[in-house]
Amino acid sequence: AQAGAFGAQARARWSGGSRGRADGEALGVNGPAPADAEVVAMLASSGVPVLIVHGELDRIVPLSNSRALAARLAEGGCDVRLVEMAGCGHCPQEEAPEQLGSTIAEFARTHGLVDK
Numbered sequence: 001a002q003a004g005a006f007g008a009q010a011r012a013r014w015s016g017g018s019r020g021r022a023d024g025e026a027l028g029v030n031g032p033a034p035a036d037a038e039v040v041a042m043l044a045s046s047g048v049p050v051l052i053v054h055g056e057l058d059r060i061v062p063l064s065n066s067r068a069l070a071a072r073l074a075e076g077g078c079d080v081r082l083v084e085m086a087g088c089g090h091c092p093q094e095e096a097p098e099q100l101g102s103t104i105a106e107f108a109r110t111h112g113l114v115d116k
Contacts, residue, residue, distance in 0.1 A: 040069070044076025049111045051081050053103060055088030055095065081107060 043050055050073055054066040063084065070082035083103050088095045108114045 036069075040072045040076060044073055044078040046078075049079040049081070049107070049113075051083065051104065051107045053083045053085060053092055053100060055090055055092045056084045056086055057089045060090040079111070 052066050052070055054061075054063050056063060066082055066084075070080050073080040085092045085096060085099065085103075092100045105114070
């Protein structure tokens with residue numbers, strides 16, 4: 001019975017939970033879930049630059065989630081960059097690996113995380 005309950009919770013979370021909804025309940029629209037708020041606060045106070053990469057054609061996780069997360073992080077004083085990868089869906093690392101690699105490398109160079 002417990003495995004069935006877990007399965008139902010997982011299905012609800014990923015098929016209609018706060019992270020995967022397309023009805024305006026994406027992260028940040030009506031406020032993040034408590035765990036999300038903790039992550040935002042932790043990242044915003046860490047001083048670590050954050051790169052968020054999201055495929056503009058992603059049909060699994062709404063782009064609005066990443067936009068809302070980036071906005072919340074920026075509001076918290078985080079150095080955040082959101083890259084919306086044109087023509088990519090949910091897996092930019094498979095759909096445009098060279099472009100993603102270049103994006104990550106440029107971000108790392110810009111923030112002094114690697115030698116130029």
